[in-house]
Amino acid sequence: MSTDSSGQSALTPLERRAASALASIFSLRMLGLFMIYPVFSVYARHLPGATPVTIGLALGIYGLTQALLQIPFGLWSDRIGRRKVITIGLLLFAAGSVLAALSHSIYGIIAGRALQGAGAVGSVILALMADLTRDDQRTKAMAIIGMSIGLSFALAVVAGPVFNSHIGVNGIFWLTAVLALLGLAVLYMAVPQPDQQRLHRDNQAVPALLAEVLKNGQLLRLDFGIFAQHAMLTATFLGLPVLLRDSSGLQVEQEWALYLPVLAASVVLMVPLIIYGERNARLKSVFIGAIVASGLAQLVFALGYHSLWLLVPVIVVFFTAFNLLESSLPSLISRLAPAGMKGTAMGVYSSSQFFGIFVGGVAGGWLQSHFGLPGVFGFSVLLALLWLAVTAGLRNPGHMSSRVVSLGALKDEAPELAASRIRAITGVLDVAVAPEDGTAILKVDSRQFDEPALDNLLGKAPAATPA
Structure with a gap:
């Protein structure tokens, strides 16, 4: 058995290949989904049928189909095979991207984004990863996927404005379709075929355990947290590009120059906070502090300050809090889920995340149509306050x-x-x-x-x- 430099068991070459290939598929999907976030709300204003409500629906609708199909796709893969379901999901995702690219109205893009979300194969990719790794190495492999998702989000937010300046939003949708097809190529050329397909309670949802997970107050607090986190993120990207343009004259094509240092700074600031929380068993305290910071950042946005010198550090605070919460929430789910229920708990958690994207888009759009940008950011402030109240009863996982x-x-x-x-x-x-x-x-x-x-x-x- 291979070992690493510390003498611990290490990933085999096959496990490393599986982890890197499946992480690549995840990343290719995430890149396409997130690249339109920083550019879409400004672009879509000129489309036939565009209103703040329909723009918000277009941005968030994929979250609804993801939320509805995430667990069913995972169960379907138990019956017909992981590779088949991932293939179907990537083809649906590519088809939705093509539909959005060809559309000349907001309604066509809404339909395309809904079809993108129907390719809900995230849970199936994790199940295939579990089939291809040993029990004592699975955490390392899952960590590779987790890091790839975080890096994909950061890269997409920076790359979206750059691609927009060269190929436009329609071009980004075409690029997203190509990335999905590249994911298919990786699936068949690089992902090993597992010897057998099994149920893994630590990574997959078990229908018989759903009722018990949905009654667990600690897990419901975390489910609300990821719902609020992604509702706030989607609403923020409805309003922030407009706020930056209107308050400081920063055009969408220039936003990459802001997001690149902002995201880099947020990661640098996040790491010591995570280390402090883990080493001192103060993760709940750090977690609550990040919720407060996120809410305060939204309050500054809501007040409509026009100075870029003020907005930039506040955006750094927001993304530092976002990255910290995004990395802490799965860890808390893993620790607080009863033994044998982690996979089911993560399934409900993922559905809550995608439902938050949908609600953030729709509610953010409706509030913008009635109350302008202060309504969008005020909605996020309210979510942060509710999240803070819900988290008060969260048990500190300690050690x-x-x-x-x-x-x-x-x-x-x-x-x-x-x-x-x-x-x-x-x-x-x-x-x-x-x-x-x-x-x-x-x-x-x-x-x-x-x-x-x-x-x-x-x-x-x-x-x-x-x-």
């Missing part, structure tokens, strides 16, 4: 973490007996045994967890890794 281990010597024991033996180990807070996957999912207190005792119980099975 809790999730682990996935191979059952090893316990694989032939009854699930209840295996779970009780693992639960007896010091530092283990909760256990769910998944016999169909040959794994156990643990919640542990990392300060007290007796990992050697677990290794001994499992017959020197590979060491548990954070999930």
Whole structure:
């Protein structure tokens, strides 16, 4: 077995290939979706049928179809195969991009964006990743996908204005279709074929667990958080390009010069805050601080200040808070979801995220038509206040973490007996045994967890890794 420089088990060449290829597919989709964010609200004003409401609907409608189809597509892939469903999803995404590119009215773009969202294969890509990685390496592979999504968002926000100046928004939609087809090429040329397809409770939604997840108050707080986060983001991109143009004369084609240093600064500022929260078990405090910062930034936007020298640092604050919250929320879901329910919890979380995109677009557009830009940003201020109230009851995860281990010597024991033996180990807070996957999912207190005792119980099975 290969190991890294620290002596820990490392990704095999096949796992690295799978992780990088699937991350590439994710990135190619995200690039196309996000490139129109910084340019669309100004471009769409001149289209037949364009009103603030229809512009907001065009920007957010893909979130509705994503929210509705994310979990069903994942379940469908269990029946007919991951590769087939990803193929169908990418073709739908490409078709929606072509429809939007060919449209000369806002209504055609709305239809195209809805069809883009119908290619809801994010959960299927994660399931395929789980099929192609070992239990103790899955977290590393998922982290590669997570980083690729963050980088894609940053690159898209900078690249959108650049491409807009050369090929226009229609050209960006054509480029998005090409990127989707490149994703198909990567799927068939670079993604390995798994030996078998299995259900992975730590990565996939289980229908039987949906009711229990939807009753969990801690998870619902986080679901509302990601809903609010992306509703605010979509509403912000409805109003911010217009605010920058009207207040400082900054044209859409010039926005890349603002977003590039802003996003770079936000990442630099975010990292030490995340490290502080993790090392000192103060993640909830950092989390609440980021919500407050995000709300204050929206308040400044709502007040309509016209100085670019003031707007730029406020935009830095907003994106620092956004990046911090975006990276913290999945970690909190992983830690606070009951053992064996992480995949289901993440499915509901993802649907909440996409529904937030839809609501942010529609509500932002309606408010802009009635109250102008202050209404759009005021909506985000209200969302931040509600989010703050909801988060007050969130449990601080402290030193809790999730682990996935191979059952090893316990694989032939009854699930209840295996779970009780693992639960007896010091530092283990909760256990769910998944016999169909040959794994156990643990919640542990990392300060007290007796990992050697677990290794001994499992017959020197590979060491548990954070999930």
